[in-house]
Amino acid sequence: MARFNAVDVVLWAMRIAVVAVVVIGTAGTLIKGRYNAAQWFDFVMFGLTIGSIYAQIALGYTMVYGVLRLINFAHGDIVMTGAFAGYFVATPLDRSGFLESHPVLGMAAILAVAITVSTSIAVLTERIAYRPFRRVVGLAPLICAIGVSFFLEQTFRGMFGSAVKSYPEPQWERAAFHVLGFNVPRVDVLVIGLALVFMGVLYLIVQRTRMGTAMRAVAEDGEAAALMGIDVNKVVVFTFILGGAMAGIAGVFYAFVYKQVYFLMGFTPGIKAFGAAVLGGIGNIPGAMLGGFFLGMVESVGPTLFLDGLGIPAPYQLRDLIAFTLLIMVLIFRPQGLLGERMARRRA
């Protein structure tokens, strides 16, 4: 037990370095006091917004992993398909003025089409690419998933071009609420509110419906579930439907927040959301939501809070650095996640 080796030393050094950067950086930033409360509030608000999107994407990873033990590498690209579908509805609606005059109906139409498209594509990928690998052990399923990711990205590039398309921005979302002297952008409220509603619905489906129960049973023990008469194929398809729907919604919101759509847009949020899913304990649905919000906050507040105090120029450029560092730290030090004790024991 007490034996030290080089590997442990390195891992401890990593831990200490990260903690040191966080502590010293935070102290430095706070002492300098270059940012006022309103600015911090903006960071937090953005963190919650982007976090709610990550949370929705993370749900897809976590559910598929729970049921199939597969990292659906293409899940981020499912998000992209939803964003594209939303874009092709939103643009004509915006041009005709409909989106301006009927925000609720307009958003509903955009979301409905996005969900339809992303869900269909998610189910198709499962049927065509993943099902043959159901019993394959080793790296083959993951490599196939990487292939699916590329295939989806490049298919969309071929069909719709490689240019970055700008997403319409109706008047009503530009305004902001004023709460206690802070500006709360309407987009953020809309995105966070709707995301919470959709995630609540998903949680109810998984916890209360017959299909949801079957899904949890398969995640627990696929073989036993099959012996109990559960149609595993159906459950898997259902899982991809739920995950695909959340991804479609997330895609629309992501495009809504960043105001742009292009064929590679799903990759980075996809990887980050996978990190969020692991952070919450993979296979754990509330964990994925929590992980998403946590990641969003760290990514939004982190660069300024940790790095600005160290005198690093243009810390916002290093936002992805912080997100990926968090991802790696989680994979190395706590692969079972924060809420994943039960899973961890089974995987050990």
Added chain:
Amino acid sequence: MMRRAVLIGLAFGAGAVHIAAVGVLLAMHQRWIIVDALSLGQGALLLIAGGAGATAGRPLSGLLAGAAAGVPIAALVVLMSFVPLHAIFIALSPDLLDMLTLNFGLSAGVGILIGGGAIAGVLGAALRATPAIVRRAIFPGAIAVAVAGVFQELIQLIFQQYEGPIGDFRDFLYTWEGLTPQGAVTIFILTALCSEVIGSVWRRRVERMAVRDHRRERMVRAGIALLVLALLPAVAGSYIGQVLVLVGLYILMGMGLNLEVGLAGLLDLGFVAFFAVGAYTTALLTADASHALAHLSYWAAMPVAVFLSIIVGVLFGLPVLGVRGDYLAVATLGLGEIVRVIVQSDFAAPLLGGAQGILQIPKPQLGDFVLRSPVSLFYLTLVASAAAAFVAWRLENSRLGRAWMALRDDEDVAQALGINLVRSKLLAYGLGAAFAGLAGSIFATMLTSVYPSSFQLLISINVLALIIVGGMGSLPGVVLGSIALIGLPELLREFGEYRYLFYGAVLIVMMRLRPEGLWPSDVRQRELHAADETLALDAGADAVPAQPR
């Protein structure tokens, strides 16, 4: 029976619609196989319908499947003529409509698509039923015609210097536009004859050969292929030379990643980081720019670059030692992305040049001779690859190589057998990184500049794809994979933007149909086939969840 044939046909037809919708088909239509007779795009459609027929089986089913394969694309044609799909799907242009209907208008076009599909389907099915001796003539002949037609520019470039009988023969086969019909027929017949004759001689020899001679035979063939590869750029000029340098660099990286993934089973998606280390080290040590730390000669910088890559590889491997399987893939991907973000940021700009990169890296010099031309750089790459291949080959058969393979198959058992996991894994990362660092070093001097945007995750995926296509753990497989995935797309420039679409499809299809790769290593093939047998034995057991961790 009928239903199955129709379903097969529709599935193939959906594939045809896909390549039409993403624009590949129209791009392929711009190249002739035979001038004014058959374009590559038309060839692809025929191949799809024929494939549907061959899959369906008997001629009648083949007819049905081929016709069914024409239906989705015919439906697309109808849809395109009434709905302006072009506004959203940029590839569904009027040009594509003209191509699909052969300019005959809508109703005739639909007839041609379905009828042509049916004919191709029957042919495909009939081909499957023909005896092997006929197929041995037809397939190589058809492939030779396709190659001679598609690469006509290149072939003409090589032969343009000749006069006399060779020149006359060239003019018989080609016009300046491409392959002539009489040329196609000639090439087909010649290749078919050669294939029959050489094939039968070869088979008879192989049958008589002892088992241990097969290996030598393969070595001889590989040797001949290498010799051709080595002499090709000197004959074919600098364009081919340039393409081959790239192929060589990917062979180097492929051999490196092969040590990690193919032998040790460590799926590393951050591999591009080592390539970047090699390139940036070389740049910083040799460049004639303000960022440079020194102005060494290339030959002094290269070993330093390789050495530094090893160190980075070990440092890279240390934290992720305990991470397994698919988590490892994501963790390494994250590490690779971190390297890229740092290199691109203003934070590291004073040292690494930021987004502007580092310029003015000198070409290597041998005495007074500067290796300026692509052909001379190709020979540098060739020497480096050969040295690396020797190292990789020796490693594979060493104690360390066997330890890696044990590690790949079962980490816990390997440890129980007394294999030092930490040491073997770190060596895998370090040595793999050395290969990539060497490639990066040559890359820097080839481009004479390095930019962070050259080191995308895409490179890691490219390398992964090529070793999967070639065969994991197989050295000749790496060469084959690089030529197929890097060299071929470079030669088919106008399809360059569809290259990654192709990679994605290749990864999926290879994993499904031929996970051992095109040129598998002996060990791997034995393992996979042994696995097939055991799978067949316990096919009764139900859903086995993935690998217990």
